[in-house]
Amino acid sequence: MPTSSRFVVVALLFISFSSYCQKKELLAQPTKYNITIDGKVSEDEWLQNPNTATDFVMYQPDNGKPINKDKQTDVKVLYNNDAIYISAILNDNEPSKIRREITNRDVFGVSDHFSVSINGFNDGQQDFRFYVSAAGVQMDCIATEGSEDFSWDAIWDSSVKITDTGWIVEMKIPYAALRFSGAPTQTWGLNFMREIKRDAQKYTWNYIDTKIGNEITQAGLLKGIENIKPPIRLFFIPYVSGYYQEDKLASDRTVKAGLDIKYGINDSFTLDAILVPDFGQTKFDNAILNLEPFEQRLDENRPFFTEGTNLFNIGNLFYSRRIGGAPSTYPSTATNEEVTNYPSSANLINAVKISGRTEKGLGIGFLNALTKRTFATILNTDTEESRKELIEPMANYNIIVLDQRFNQNSSVSFVNTNTTRNGSFRDANVAALVFDLSTKTNSYNLYGDFKYSTINDVVDYNGYKTSLNFAKTRGKYRYLLSGKYISENYDVNDLGIIFYTNYHNAYANGSYRILNPTKYFNTFKVEQELNLEIQNTTGKFQEAWYKTLFKATTKNNHYLEFSIVATPVETFDFYEPRVGGSYVQVPRRISSYFGVEFNANSPFTFDFTPSIVAYDQKNRITYGIAVGPKYRFNDKLSLSYILDYSNRKNDRGWVGFTSDDIIFGQRDREILQNDITGKYAINNKMTVNLTARYYWSYSENHNFLTLQQDGYLTPNTTYTLNKDRNFNSWNFDLAYSWWFAPGSEMSVLYRNYSLERGTTVEKNLNTNFKSAFNGNLTNILSISFRYFIDYNRVKNKF
Template sequence: MKKVFLALSLFCIISIFAQENKKTVISKRVDNPPKIDGVLDDSAWQATDVAKDFVMFQPGDGTKERQDKKTTVKVIYDNNAIYFGATMYDDSPEDIAMQFGGRDQFGQTDFILISLNPNNDGLNDTEFIVMSTGAQADSKVSSGREDFSWNAVWESKVVINDNSWVAEIKIPYSALRFSNSNIQTWGINFIRKINNINEEYVWNYIDKKIGIFTQYSGLLEGIENIKPPTRLNFSPYATLSYTTFDGENNFETNFGMDLKYGINESFTLDATLIPDFGQTAFDEQVLNLGPFEQRYQEQRPFFTEGTELFSKGGLFYSRRVGNTPINYSDIEDNLNNNEEIIDNPSKVNMLNAVKVSGRTKGGLGIGFFNAITEKTSAKIKNLDSDEIISIITEPLANYNVLVLDQQFNKNSSISLVNTNVLRDGIFRDANVTALIFDIADKENKYKVSGNLKMSNVLENSENTAGYAGFLRLAKTHGNVQYGAGHWRADDKYDYNDLGFQRRNNYSNYFSFISYRIFEPTKNFNNFRINLEASTRYRNSGEYSENNFELDAFFITKNRLAFGGGIETGIGKQYDFYEPRVEDRFFKQNPVSESSAWISTDYRKKLAIDLRGEYAFRYDSEGRYIGINVSPRFRFSDKFSMIYSLDISKLTNENGYVEELSNGDIIFGNRDFKSVTNSISGKLSFNIKSSVELSFRHYWSPVVYDSQYSFLNDLGTLENHSYSANNDINYNIWNFDLNYSWQFAPGSQLVALYRNTIFNEDQFSGLKFHKNLKNLFKEPITNNISVKFIYFLDYNKLKA
């Protein structure tokens, strides 16, 4: 009983001490709001409380701010918005970094960051960042993870003075979520970045050794009798597009609208009606010879903004919505000799999508997503009768995600996630449910996390149920951190209809230990060394492989970053995925891989990133070498370019080719090479208008030996008489040039020119310049599009 009493007493003392360490700034109500011009001479700023006495956040730990680099922030509010007046003193304003960029593009700039948490829950902050150039960035923060895809409409203005730079900021209440309480106490913190000396300072001290930064907010008090406004805005858009390809021209117009509505103080409805994703960035496609699907990053704004709740458990891969029809490949596989494909769309059109998300003051987060895609059909022509028939490759489909996420203790959460795909008619349906937990002790020193997932797939009138689970225990504080865990899934677990799944039927064990510093040493601002080990089995018990990895990361005082790693396995490795046939395996020796990289100081006009990799398979002639060179040059604060050359070569690799009708699994010994050239550049006229260039050419030739093999029941290879030509010459060319202009808050005009070339043939023996000549014999897709988006705020419309 005494021990329990002592523990409770100690916890109370720690809690009281933590509260006493929280700084407080008092906001003042004003009747006449300031003009947002970067000059803090309005009467509203007089006689206000000041947040001051910042301490070092990076690279040091709590050191007082420099006398000649002090920071002060004032906070006031009225019935419509909260205002901040930040003064960043600097005795050498000519050294303030001023690289121009667009929204959420930091580059080489100073900035002031305001982190607000109206619910003061220690986990869910909203960040507003103003850079020394005047550019803005904003993000939603959930459990320490920043999501810069979220964008709000707010105002700011920057002025550079003789001994400081000043940021004046207005954040309308429509950009925030807060309760109806008459007296408000918000969590708040400020971070200032001083780029030329590579230092960051924070108002309320953040202990980097324990917990996450959102748990260290100070307090904002004095806000009384404000009411959440009607949060309703519309973004109608219009797109004009002209495309040419192989002598055919196509002109399209599209009109639609995005809508955002605050259902109440906690929850928001987002909807996109008649969506248009024609100007999304191109995918960085590569030749994929492996057993798993290639994963692409989501580029569509509706699916990237405000999705922190929907990412819980990793069950939602939004690219599934509007992706390839489920029966797309069946059309060619089942084609008769007297038939030809007239049209087989590779994408499904999305009709509309909505999402509702938010979190109550009690910490309950609720997210609901729904999208509907249209029926998609292929057209097949009978060459004997000229009859054309339509075959449904994807019926009308409904995609749903539901998330319930309860947070507690400012560091823990338990979640329930369900994804569901319903397709019209007899087509495949899928349902997945997961229980997810992430629980830390009150001192943020130890954490247990994990999940239990169940999948159900209904296909051909049969239901297939599967399960998966994960458990991880870890020490999460201090210089030395460590942990261990276990992953498991049976062979029926399948969440691929609305998620991204590479494999199932596994039982994997892993452990790790790391050492890191939180304060600079004599030579380094930061470094981290990490050792991991894993052993992998099938869920049914068969051994698969093991892996050991040691990697390190260092940053010097002069901002030179470098690191590397070594990775290997011990004993025979059994690959149950490369054969592409259930219960078959390919037995090989393990691979030893080493890598090293270096990144020079981005503050300089010329900087370079270098990376090298080398790997070999034990007792084999298989070798891999990879080199990446990426110089970047800043011609001026408004114009910069980055070039990247990536070359890799894999020799004497044995890989899957095909399965013959008699069941033989054919493998080939191949040499695989890839060369990627990419260029990106940006010319900023100001912080609201710019021209950007994105170019990428990916070339990958594959050459097979004339002698092929088949995989025997022992998992080894034997010679086979198979003799087909499987050489591949694969090219992707993408060129984007776009001009964007933010002509009003939240409103934008984007003009895009794009050309694309794709080619795949068997001319793998071509040299680089002859390959390019061969590539440009292919028809080129040219596209010109203009998109106009206009932001309308209900509160301004009714005023």
């Protein structure tokens, strides 16, 4: 190639790269009118608006590749005092191939998508993202570096229309759904994304370089919004619900009514309050046979505690199931007394949260909740008289978060959680300083924390935890070095959750990834990890493993994952004995799994994951498999099934105590879980959903062993108590949901469930399945109405 030609090519590449690196700008056009959201884009305001966002660039998989001309995408923005309006014309030369599965809200499914990401402070810290599918389904989230919180739901309007040349999106996003400063002239961070599902491709308006970990700092700019006067942000969501419940022993009818309030204190902060809460239609908990030394960690399904709680999750000190969770004490009884009723939870009286972020990047979060007194019923077996004993007093839960962000990619946070119980019951307080610092180019990241806990109980005690982490976060090769120390008395379990304390840890991770597709893979990553945990008191290994992990997506959109973990030394479990100062030896072991998920865009897809753990102990092995077929009959109807099975041969675990000894069992365990989910979408606002789960597990002891002081087990031939377990759990939900107006929903739920446990192992699956229904099966039918009221609309009408 001649020198002059080479110079031209290099110059063009430099100009192209420079244009990608520069932030694109889009000018919003003012309008005096409210635009009709119908997907037609026919108003003069759209047609006469000369400002267009176009020239999209591929984000995944071939990062940086310009979009094809036959997929040209043109976006415009209008605004008035109520909202911003967005129109997107998404050309497609094969409109019949546009994927448009109808799903529930916040479920992406197999559909093409368009989204807008808005950062009202243009600080590179937090996006409000609004997605709409080609089927007209809405999704929204609050995004921070590395995470998207889809539990957050805003009230906004959208419409789509399929045309002969592609599809069109119209969106109206009220200012109430955003956060921005009160400045007369606004400059917002802005990006648009288009996903073409059949090609497994995503494009963005402003180029996002995948070599850089932080996407939010790579947004373009929205300018032109001036002198807006947003209306008062005040919303009321009253509800009324009715329940009919029956089982073999009794039936009951209940009617509830209450109110949720959302109030915009100013342009940045919002108050959320629930008065007389009702969580009767939340998803059921997955009950299991729990033989571990720790409680089962449960998912949060109550909307108030999942929506917009990203601030409160800083520092990982907030486990919201503590609020309205299990009582903190168990009643004391005499030899002639027994507990006949022990409530599983305390009732919530009300809850309030305030959250937002100032123009200078200070995020402030405040959450407060109050729960009722809870009593257990105790029966005197001699007199047949019952008495009540207080097991949980009125309790107040409180969280305060201050999160200062700066340089568009760094933050320092202070978090305080407090639990105060009336009377002489246990109180707790935890304070934390958390920092996350990145270089200007997002190449390196330093983060860590210092946390201090204080418990006021019969015996007061304090504890602390600290960690420091350094990571390379840019390029094909990345790494992470980490260390932490946790003292023995560090305790956050009154409003958080922690299982392991009293150890120090060192961790290293190195990874390689491809940034653009190769001949065989769209994505590929390999990681090497080393983790060492040493118990502080004894100096023994609590964990010691080396891990290799592969993740890849093929050119046919199949997903592959493989891992192998080796623990080449014996470790010690300091919790399984259930006695402080005791520990049990865990032999050397190696574990592995291989996961495959076939192209999720196909009508029929299938995934399976076999796994194995082999111990350096005679005949001790654990193996399992998870299998999940899914079939999409059409864009409205789909059905999926997951079978998760594991078998633990010659497992060893605590079973009880004698006067002098800690007794372990050598046991076989099997766990089988079946999940069926189905969806029929009548339209994009009305769906019928099915969720069913059957879980069966048993534990059968062959031999008993005595724990020695050195952590090893010796045979015990005198312990004869029956410690076998058989457990069945059944849950079934059939729900109809209709979003009949923005933010307003009518739902009908039929639920039945049962739980059966015993000490006789039954290995016949059919017999176990029948026993789940022959027990005390509970049936519930409920109807709920929630109606969203905008104060401004009501005010304007009157």
